[in-house]
Amino acid sequence: MKRSIIVLATILSLSTISVAFAAMKKAGDKQVKENVVATQLIGEWEFDADINKMLGLEPKATALNATVRFVEDPRVVDNIPEKYTKGFLNDKAVYLSGRMKNGQEDWPFILIEHNGNPHVIIFLPSQGDPYGTGESFNLMMARGADKSCDRLFIGGDFNNQHFTAFKRVDQTE
Numbered sequence: 001m002k003r004s005i006i007v008l009a010t011i012l013s014l015s016t017i018s019v020a021f022a023a024m025k026k027a028g029d030k031q032v033k034e035n036v037v038a039t040q041l042i043g044e045w046e047f048d049a050d051i052n053k054m055l056g057l058e059p060k061a062t063a064l065n066a067t068v069r070f071v072e073d074p075r076v077v078d079n080i081p082e083k084y085t086k087g088f089l090n091d092k093a094v095y096l097s098g099r100m101k102n103g104q105e106d107w108p109f110i111l112i113e114h115n116g117n118p119h120v121i122i123f124l125p126s127q128g129d130p131y132g133t134g135e136s137f138n139l140m141m142a143r144g145a146d147k148s149c150d151r152l153f154i155g156g157d158f159n160n161q162h163f164t165a166f167k168r169v170d171q172t173e
Contacts, residue, residue, distance in 0.1 A: 026077060026094050037118040037141050038095035038111055044069040045152050045166035052165050067169060068154070069101040076108040080123075081131050088134070089121075114138075117159075138163075 032038050046067045052058075076097035080089070089112070096111040100122050107122040108131065117138045126132025138155040140163065153163040 031093065032095050035095045035111075035118075036143055037139065040141055040143055040147075040150060041070050041096060041111065041139075041152070042072050042098070043147075044169040046169045048151065048165040048167040051151065051167075055162065055165060057162065057164060066103055068152075068166060070098055070109070071101065072096065072098040073108075074098075077110055079108070079131065080110070081129075084121075084131070084134055115159075 044067055074097055076099070077094050089110075092112045092114070094110045094112055098109060100107050100109040100120070107124060109120050109122045112119050112121065114136075118140065119136055119138055121134050121136045123131040124133045124135060136157055138157070138159070138161075140153040140155070142151040142153070144150045147168055150168040152166040152168070154166065155161050155163040
């Protein structure tokens with residue numbers, strides 16, 4: 001009887017571990033290949049003054065009025081703490097993971113879908129934890145006839161916030 005209880009406890013703890021890791025999942029290869037943002041986001045982007053002016057934004061109206069670079073790093077998704085995978089990211093598929101760089105800043109990021117929108121979560125360091133605080137924003141992409149014509153639009157967390165336009169700088173990615 002004692003052995004049965006130990007075996008049952010072991011099975012239950014292993015299934016709990018499986019559930020924790022299953023809460024957030026990597027998107028399948030086909031999903032990633034069909035996701036416009038996941039397949040085109042990697043690279044360097046700069047503030048597009050012309051489109052932002054059409055959108056009613058002046059260059060000083062945004063904190064991201066420089067270049068933004070997205071670098072793929074699949075290891076990022078494996079380092080996301082459980083506090084996120086069991087919370088906001090529960091049942092979310094991750095389409096892309098890497099590092100987002102803006103000036104001297106460099107943060108781990110993941111691309112998910114949230115409320116039907118492409119959504120990036122960046123992790124800011126806090127109290128020695130590189131994944132201390134999660135911040136997020138919606139983004140959209142217009143794919144051009146060639147990569148030099150691609151446009152990236154970075155918004156806020158919610159659908160009532162404006163988007164800032166970026167044009168691709170680095171076309172080698």
